[in-house]
Structure formats: structure tokens, C-alpha cells
Amino acid sequence: MIAAAFAPAREAIAAARIPGATLGVVSADGRRWVTHSGMAALVPEPEPLTLDHWFDLASVSKVIATTTMILRLADEGRIDLDAPLTSAIPDLRQYDMAAYERGLTFRDCLAHRTLLPAVEPIYTYGDDPARLRAFVLQREWKQIAEPVYSDINFLLLGIAIERVTGAPLGAWPLGKGLSYGPPPGPAVATERCMWRGRVLKGEVHDENCAALGGQTGHAGLFGTVAGVLDFAQGVLTGAFSDAMLDAIRTPQYAHRTCGWERKFAGWSGGQACSDETIGHTGFTGTGLWIDFDRGLAWTLLTNRVHPTRHFDSGIFTLRPATGDAAITAWEAL
Template sequence: MNNSSIHDLMNKGLREHVFPGAVLLVGKGDTRLFFEAYGKANLFSGQPMTRDTVFDLASLTKPLATTLAVARLADQGRINLDQPVEKWLPALAGSDKAAISARQLLCHQSGFPAHRLFYMTLKSLAPLKRRAAVLDLLKITPLEDRPGETTRYSDLGFMLLCRLVEAAAGCPMNEFLQDEIYGPMALTDLFFVDLTRDLLPCRPFAATELCPVRNRLLVGEVHDDNAWFAGGVDGHAGLFGTAEAVFRLLRFLVADYRGRSPASVFSKQILSGVFNGEGKHRLPLGFDRPSAQNSSAGRYFSADAVGHLGFTGVSVWLDLEKEFCVILLTNRVHPFRWNTRLGRFRPLIHERIMEHFEI
């Protein structure tokens, strides 16, 4: 099949400076229908983008890491999604956060505000004290709504989920993910860069921003400042990966969801809750759904599709019924975050793909 119409639009994105570079993977079932790299991973060094380029996955951390860690712990009976978080985090007892449930956090119904500049406080602390201080900051941050009343996308809720995972698992979240999920799936190209202990992995990273906070070009260290000052591993950001690794993870999840995996990591029951939600709102856990109007997924993805965007310029959309996915990874914040052209481009490329493959 001639894929020139997709190539043409991606190359137009390069010419119009939508992004310096990108990797686009389109899959149906276990088949990669389209898998190409475009442009530069680093404008300053001239490093080309390749299919093996590693991206800062930003908020894709929420569905592809934190949500899966919670789901695995729930499958193991170590977390109950509807019990108050104070059971695992007794430091929250007596606060307005005590009764929030993991399900409310996953559905962005915790009442937390969307974001706070925690790093402004963390940077004044010794590095080894910063991670523990995040829970204190979450505890004293006022809720904007009563838990369960309003849906408001929140980084802070997923930061709390990370600490819930670590309390229940008894180890750092990145270690739990490696031991229980990514390792068994042989996903070596999905990982966190733990700034408290790791040397920078020798990988072909896509550069992100000339950071005004850290005063350098960011390559292989998390772009999100709250996550960086917390040590690089957190619930809202910090995951790195390739398009191929994201595709393989989605394939594993779909196989477990369909009940056809010979070596399941997740139960079909927990993944049904993750993808389809429970209760009157039927909100998926950790994932998003296409907006009714002006969706980043374009006009053709099912209303029951799941996906997510990431601030650095990454996105994934998955139609479970058709087992069709589009993984678009870009470094649109390189060299500066003020480039917002990707918001207009995303629906166009998704629509071009769906029309081309007649999905």
C-alpha cells in the first residue's frame, strides 16, 4: 500500500515547524501498518530521529506506568481501589485527603487542583529530602472540590498514587514496574531515569527543552520540573520509551483484556475496569477518551477508544474493538515549550491515517 499521503503530511509538519522530529507507529492487531521516523532528535547536535529514539513520555506515564502499577497491586489483592488512601498512607490521616480512594485518583475525581509548582519548594531542600517532602506538600495542598464530585485532570492526584503504590509494594514504583510488568513483558525500552541512583543510560534520547529552571538542554532527564526535583520517578511523569515499546505494551494489554495471553500479567477483570470504567460515569482508569468535539484523535476514533497525551509532544490512541492504535511521539518542546502547533496537527494526522487505512 502506498503510504505517501501520510508521509506528505508528516513532512509538512516538519516544514511548518510543528515538531523538530517525530516517530509515527500505526498498528492493527500484531501488525505494524506504518512505522517511520522523521526529522531531528536534537537540533543542536544534528542527531537524526530514528525508530529506536527514546522519548520523554511525559503524561503517558499516567496510563502506561502508574495506572498499571495500581492495577497489578489490585490484582494481587494488595490495594482495594475503593478504600481510603489513608490505609496505606497514614500520614494523611486527619487531613481532607484521608478518604480519597485510588479509583477517584485514577479517574481525576480526587478534588486535587490540576498542578502546583512544588519544585519551587523542593529546590531549596537537600536532594535526599525532596522525595519525602512531596507527600507533605500534597497533604497541605487544599482540595478544590470534595472527592468524587468533579472531574478535573490533575498531576497531583497521580503524584499521590505513586506514593500509594510504593507504600503498598514496599519498593520504589520504577522497581515494582520492572519486576512485575515491564520485566515479564520483556519491555527493555520502557523505563524511568532514577536521578538519585542511575547514571544516564546510553540511549538515543530525543532532546526536549532548553530548560529555564535547570539552565541546560534536557536530554535523557525528565522534562517535568516537579518530577525532576522529586528524583525522576513519579506518578505523573518520568517514563521514557520508544514507539516500539509502547506498541508492544499495548499489545500485551489487549491480549490480557481479550483473555488470550498464554502468560497473563493482568486479569481480564482489572483491565475491563481500566479500559471501560465502572459506575455511572464509566470513566476509564488513568486513560482518557476522545473528546466529543475537536478531539486530538480526530473524528474517526470510537467514543470508547482510550488514549492520552503528553506535554513533551507524545500521544497514543487505541481502539480496543478494532485493535487499532496510533502512537505519535514528537519532541515538540525542543528547543522551547512555546511551540503549540502540534495541537492543530494531531487531529489532522489521525484523520489522514484512518482514511488511508479505511479504519
Template sequence: MIPARTAELLRAAVGPGGPSAAALGVVTADGQRDTLVVGHTRHGGPALTGGEWWDLASLTKPLFTAREVLRAAEDGLLDLDDPLARHLPDLAWMQETPLRERTLRQLLTHTAGLGAWARLYTWGDAATIRARFLQEPWEVGPAGPVRYSDLGYVLLGRVLERVRARPLRNFPLESGLTFTPDPTHTVSTEVCAWRERLLTGETHDENAAALGGVAGHAGLFGTLEGTLAQAERLLRGGWLSPAAQQLALTPQVPERTLAFVHACPGWSGGSLCSPQAAGHTGFTGTGLWVDPTRGLAWVLLTNRVHPTRHGHFDIQGLRRAVGNTLAAQ
């Protein structure tokens, strides 16, 4: 089910100048599965066995945060069109800002007008960052245009903590997903300039790491089988209730669903996917895609930031090539 050409692409990508590891999982609408693992947990390290943990990075957004927001809506704890201030009344206290009235739906679809990123990890300890984050006078642009934002998902994480009355780290996760991987069975990511060590089993994203390892935008780890199980449930049903799952995969704004990026020109899933396809990627080199029309879903996990994010490896080119070869079979 994994074409020979796809396997050739992965084997050629792994090694000096590229990631040390790659894992591909494919599942069809009738439940057929196929997987391939190539490489080592780090350059010069042990060969992959297939059961390792991978830092999923921004796959945390759809697979955890957006899904949990939709689950909270299913449970009647919030509505997608609630303003932020309804759940975070202390947000931007004594400030005149449109942020308090921006909705959960706008945060989910990256249309709330928030910027992409800030150096939260330079602010101090986790408690200081959490307190300052809600009071920082963020520059907020007009609502509507898609503006990818980690900051918006950090806010969604805080909303989830309030409505569930528990920290994100204590949310239940399905088999094959965790916030606390065993470092001895985890694929390494970057030699971090901030932490001055090779990261293995700890969150690569600096801001999520500074917040204790978990935030709304990053911090989730998954095995190949665990992440592929999420793709299968998205494809075959059961990821959420039928109504919520449809919203998670249906465009809400140009190129965005409530949880994923919808197929569009230059899309990470390749140009041969159907117009109904959707997916998401992670900075560490991860990705998940679902093409309901073709009855196909797949997961590609790499550690493309190993040993540094500043290399020249073309992860987007590999993602598109894998998607195209799978669609062409």
C-alpha cells in the same frame, strides 16, 4: 499501512517552528505493524534512527502508574475503592480534610477534587518535597467532576511505593521502557529555564525531576517500539488480566476510564475514531491511542516542547489529523 497522507503530515510538521522529531507506530488487531520516523534528535542534531528514547511525560500515568495500581489490585494488595488513608495513614495528619477519604478509583479517574498542579520543584530537595507533599493543606473540591490532576497521580505513586515497599525507580519495566535513558540515544526536549540547559535524557517535568526524576505523573521514557508494544497489548490483550484490562479501557466517569481518556468531542485521537476508542497524551508531545472497534492502535511521539514550550506549534491539530487519516484508510 501508514497512509501517504499521514506521512506527509508528519514530514510537514517537523522542522523550524515545529518539533525536530516525530515517530509514528501503528499496529492492527492481527499483529501487523508499521512505523515511520522523521527528523533529528534536536534541531541541528543527528538524524533519528528509530531506536531513540523519548520522554513520555504524562503517558507515565496510564502506562506505569495506573497499570501498577491495577496490578496491585490483581495481587490483592489494595482495592480501587480503598480510601487514601488506608495506605497513607500519615496523609494530612491532624487535618480535617476530605482528601483522606478520597479513593484510589477517584484519583485514577481525576475525580478526587484535587487541583491540577503546584510548584513542587520550588519547595526544596526531594526529601523535603516528599515530606511536605503529604502534609500540605491542599484545597480539595467536591468529588465527582473530572478535574485533571498531576497531584492525584503523585499520591498514587506514593501508594504504590507503600504497598510494594520499594521506590518507583526500582519497579520492573518491560523492554523499551525505562526511567534512566542513555542521553546519547535520547530525543531532546526543552531548553529548561529552571535548570538552564537543554534537557536530553533527563525528565522534562519539573516536579518529577525535583523528586528524583520519577513520580506517579511523569518520568517514564520509551522507545517507539517499546511504546507501540504497550499499545499492541492494549489492543490484542495481555496488558493486564482480562478483568483489569477491561476496566482500563471502559468509561468509569464521563470521558474517563481508569487509565485513559475516552473518545469524546474534541478528543486528541480525532473525530473519526469509534466511540469505544481511548487514549492519553503527554505534555512533551507524546500520545497513545487504541480503537478496539476498528482493530487499530497507534503511537505518535514528538518533542513539541523543543526548544521551548512557548512556541505556536499545534500539537493537538497534528494528533487529530493523524488519527483521522489512520481511521479513514
């Protein structure tokens, strides 16, 4: 099964579009298939990829960590998803009580239904994490015409979690094989960063996350294939309450649920999966998808930005091809 599902990734590696890839598939009944190929690093020293390597999960952090934390806090009655962020961050835009940002709710940010911009180079404003957090909270963000997927939404959610729990995000129990960096084992290399002047390996790729201290709501989580699969299997087998499951499966805005995407035409998970499939991708070349109808989840972990993001890795066709191949192989069992 796993060989057929891995065929698109193996072709991408052979064509030198990506250095390496790991694919893991898990079913609700506990069956698990994992394979890998290629290189964890090409430069400065070649390093073969193993199943023990940690990947920078990039924006997959948003669903495995931040969304789960927010929904757990809501489940415990510590926050209300439909309350404004100011219930946790009273100093948000504190110099303008009528500011747009002060009316945003947790659910708005989870579903990316705000008018906040997609991203901004926050790291260019300084290198003091506390000061940059203050900048995020006090900045008058330029409102865009209609909602887009926004890192700023999840930066705010991460700060809210820190305020409610009184601890950094890394203090949250994430489970074996998941950790904010630096990871406790061998890491795949990502980009030769122009800002930091080196190939990144075991340190977060996202510049804003790095400048903010490496633990933010939008990025910073590292994971092994086993850690990601353990999380996905937990979602399929009862780790989430009914309310949490409802939140991640129910559309909130267009194809977005609380944190996740649902299947839609042309999405990253392919078209062979059921309509009850959710997923999320990460800029470094990672992704996780969960098909509730089939009781099946798969993760494709690559280092497609190594040694540079400025290259057509083909990741946007590789992901759906892998999803379709995984479902086809599953149906053939």
C-alpha cells in the same frame, strides 16, 4: 499505510512547527508500521532522529506505568480501588483526620474525579525528594470548584505504589523499550529549561518529577516507539486481565476511565476512530491511542517543546489529524 498516516506530521516538520516525529501503528494480529522524520535535537548540536531514540513520555507515564501498576496491584488483591488512599498511605494528612485528602480513593485519583488542583510548582519548595514527598502528603491542597485533570492525583498514586511494593517505581518490570530515566540509549532533546539552565536530553522534562527524584506517578517514563507499541499490542492481545480491561474502558467520570480518556467530541485521537477508543497525551508532545473495536493502536511521539514550550507547535491539531489519517489509511488496506 504508514506514509498516509504520517502526512500531517511530515507537514508539521516541514513547516518547522516541530523538530521531529515518530509514528507507530500496530494491530492486534501483529502487523506493525513505523516511520519517522526530522531531528532529535536542534541545539546545542543538531542530531537526526532515528527509530532508536528514546522519548520523554511525560504524562503518558500515567497510563503505561502508574495506571497499569495500580490495576495490577488491585488484580492481585493488594489494594482495593474503592478503598481510601490511606489504606496504603496512613500518614496522608496525618495531622487532620478529617482532611479531605484522607477520603480520596484510588479510583477517584485514577479517574481525576477529585477536587485537587491541576498542578503546583512543587519543585520551587526545595530539592530534597524525600522532603518534597512529605510536602505532597502533608500539604492542605486548595480544593477547586469541580474536578479537573490533576498531576497531584497521580503523584499520590505513585507514592501509594511505592508504599505497597516497598520499592521505587523504576523497580517495576516495564518491558523492553520502557524505562524511567535516564534512558539506556539516545534520547531526543526537550526544552531549554530555565530552572536547570540547560537543554534537557535524557533527563525528565517535568520539573516536579525531576525535583522528586525522576520517578513519580505523573511523569518520568521514557520510551522508544517499539516499547510503546509493544505495550499497546499487549493491551490488545491479553496482557491485561478482564478486570483491568474493564477499568480502562469503562467511564468513571465524564469521558475519563481509570487513567485513560475515552473518545469524546474534539479529543486528541480524532473522530474517525471507534467509540471504543482510549488514549492519553504527554506535554512533551507524545501520545498513545488504542481502538478496541478495530484492534488497532497508534502512537505519535514528537519533541514539540524543543527548544521551548513557548511556541505554537500546532500539536493540538496535529494529534487528531494523525488519528484520523491513521484510521483512514487502515480502512483502505
